[in-house]
Amino acid sequence: MRFLVIGDIVGRPGRKAIKQNLSHIKQDFGIDFTIANGENAAGGNGITRDIARELLNSGIDVITMGNHVWNKKEIYEYIENEGRLIRPANYPLGNPGLGMNIYNKDGVLIGVINVSGRVFMPPLDCPFRKVDELLKSLDNKVRVIIVDFHAEASSEKVAMGWYLDGRVSAVCGTHTHVQTADERILPGGTAYITDIGMTGPRDSVIGVKKEIVLEKFITQQPRRFEVADGLTQFNAVYIDVDVETGEAKDIKRIFNVE
Ligand code: FE2
Numbered sequence: 001m002r003f004l005v006i007g008d009i010v011g012r013p014g015r016k017a018i019k020q021n022l023s024h025i026k027q028d029f030g031i032d033f034t035i036a037n038g039e040n041a042a043g044g045n046g047i048t049r050d051i052a053r054e055l056l057n058s059g060i061d062v063i064t065m066g067n068h069v070w071n072k073k074e075i076y077e078y079i080e081n082e083g084r085l086i087r088p089a090n091y092p093l094g095n096p097g098l099g100m101n102i103y104n105k106d107g108v109l110i111g112v113i114n115v116s117g118r119v120f121m122p123p124l125d126c127p128f129r130k131v132d133e134l135l136k137s138l139d140n141k142v143r144v145i146i147v148d149f150h151a152e153a154s155s156e157k158v159a160m161g162w163y164l165d166g167r168v169s170a171v172c173g174t175h176t177h178v179q180t181a182d183e184r185i186l187p188g189g190t191a192y193i194t195d196i197g198m199t200g201p202r203d204s205v206i207g208v209k210k211e212i213v214l215e216k217f218i219t220q221q222p223r224r225f226e227v228a229d230g231l232t233q234f235n236a237v238y239i240d241v242d243v244e245t246g247e248a249k250d251i252k253r254i255f256n257v258e
Contacts (some may be wrong), residue, residue, distance in 0.1 A: 001108055001243050002029055003146060004254075005172045006036035006060070007179065007235035010200025010207035011044045011227035015054065017199045020258055021234040022059050029238045033105050034059060035112060037148060037174040038085075039066040040200070044207055044227045046071025049078045052085055061103065062086065064114040066150035066175055067122055069097075088116035088150060089134060090125040100134045102142055108243045109142045113168075117151025117160075117175075127151075128163055135167060143169075143246035146239075150175045154194050161192040169241045169248050172196055177206035179235050179255055189247030197235030202257055204228030233257045 065087040079097035089099020145168040157173040166188025179197025205213035216223040240250040
């Protein structure tokens with residue numbers, strides 16, 4: 001079964017890149033199931049109900065989130081009723097929504113897990129132990145498991161790849177918005193990439209207007225971030241998984257610019 005996992009969709013340019021790329025990439029790679037990180041889809045900060053619907057209607061099967069999950073208030077209620085939108089599983093008890101959900105695609109059960117790192121990130125529960133807990137709770141009929149590890153530090157992500165090697169089909173890093181060239185199949189059969197990258201404005205500082213970020217770095221004064229415009233990029237990985245064993249057979253990076 002062929003999966004497409006899309007890197008952080010940033011604002012309107014990111015949504016435009018989805019419109020321009022998604023259907024032809026799905027066709028070219030024969031994609032069966034698509035997962036996208038949407039935590040920056042609304043103006044670079046969080047996601048709204050309307051934008052989540054728009055993305056789901058455009059051919060994305062599951063939206064994962066991250067540290068910006070609670071930025072838009074309406075999501076608190078929406079995430080309770082929309083099982084195709086998941087948020088990091090290691091948020092403390094009392095938060096709405098799910099951190100893992102199971103989907104049925106043509107009779108194949110697919111587990112999707114979203115978990116957040118803790119290095120240079122909010123101090124959530126331990127992501128390693130949280131994934132253990134989630135995997136333990138799964139029925140063994142669920143062989144295909146894709147993890148979106150939303151984390152800042154490459155070391156924490158590489159460590160998670162090794163930790164889950166042989167136990168999940170793929171560990172895909174998100175959050176830094178910069179695609180890494182380290183995609184591989186680990187020895188236990190888990191597809192791994194440190195960061196899928198960003199689907200959003202290319203000539204920017206990780207999605208934000210470069211002039212604003214430069215001013216902030218140079219003056220050390222607070223600045224209001226705005227999503228950049230201009231050329232867009234579409235970043236994703238294609239992953240081929242053997243549905244009988246759950247092992248990944250192939251992972252390829254996709255980096256399109258328009
Ligand atoms: Fe993030």
